[in-house]
Amino acid sequence: MGAAQQPTYADPAARERALEQLRRMPPLVFAGECDDLRDRMAAVARGEAFLLQGGDCAETFEGVTAENVRNKLRVLLSMAVVLTYAASVPVVKVGRLAGQYAKPRSRDTETRDGVTLPAYRGDAVNGFDFTPESRVHDPQRLVDVYHASSATLNLARAFTTGGYADLRQMHEWNKDFVKNSPVGVSYEQVGGEIDRALAFMDAIGVEPDAFRSVDFYSSHEALILEYEHALTRVDSRTQRSYDVSSHFVWIGERTRQLDGAHVELLSHIANPIGVKLGPTTSADDAIALYEKLNPERESGRITFITRFGADKIRDLLPPLVEKVTAAGLEVAWVCDPMHGNTFEASTGYKTREFDDVIDETRGFFEVHRALGTWPGGIHVELTGDDVTECVGGGRRVSAEDLATRYETLCDPRLNREQSLELAFLVADMLHQ
Ligand code: PEP
């Protein structure tokens, strides 16, 4: 079986040149960092920590600016503070960034006004502009992905260790919008309480480094096999292979075939990995995937990211969790409340209802609470900007509002306010 969802390049020599460049590049992440994240994911699987994973559906080369990356980090860190503080649970922070440039598509082509062209497959493969030139699959874009990821990661590392993530600054992060938003007011309250706690620590002479920097990891869907393979290296310490394009990679719902090439490739790397599981997944499928991807049963290796839809999760998740648990498999269970809840608004925009996102998340918590298993985290599509792509939320974005600021090239993302609102609601769910 050929690998699913791969680009088709017209010029094999150009493809080989690009891959050769990638093979010579230094790693974007280090094996030891991947091991650290695997340990943290093991804590998630054991019920001792919570995963917050989020970012764009599709990053774009144009989006690699200081402002855009900072805004995304800011919203993720704000959410993490809310979750950590309000629920007193350690939060593992993983960006869906620095590599999230390739998209699986349900159709190979797109037709507009009678013109049919290859579908946009993410900046890793072709351009978004609807012209024949732009839609050509260009292997040199894989090298561009490497450089864009490197720049993003460099900035993320600087922001998360260089003082920006200092808890004393958390007021500053959302200062511009707290005044006129209910969730902003709640955020300020948390900030005030944390300030008092910090002042107390200062007074008694305690000043842990943890207040000044945060551990932050990168992740993306491992879709383009040649790219991931070219960036897979044997670690000299352990002789194990790591995909050094990202700390964490996942297999998408469309490429999780047990005998498929994606599962095969990811079975050979030591990084912590995820598998998206949609509503057609049987418990036997999930168990077989686990056995193939983690035959040694290493802790923290496997995260199952369920994305069933708000209307299905309460029926479909229980048998899955029950059987996987009964098989003795330790996994981190994570909820993607986005991909099962996408629909087309009357105005033609692809969107999601904030209430459906919340409802699926609530269903996820209910199921795990009922079974005595740990709701290990959330995986969300979000942006730090005040876009209008998902409807609902405290500010009640309507179907008509979608046109105001609809910027995603792929799936609709929660905006900053909706993301923070979600964080408060999840903190409540964790608390119960
Ligand atoms: C995605 O995460 O953007 C995506 C395509 O998800 P899924 O594989 O779950 O459909």
Ligand code: MN
């Ligand atoms: Mn998506």
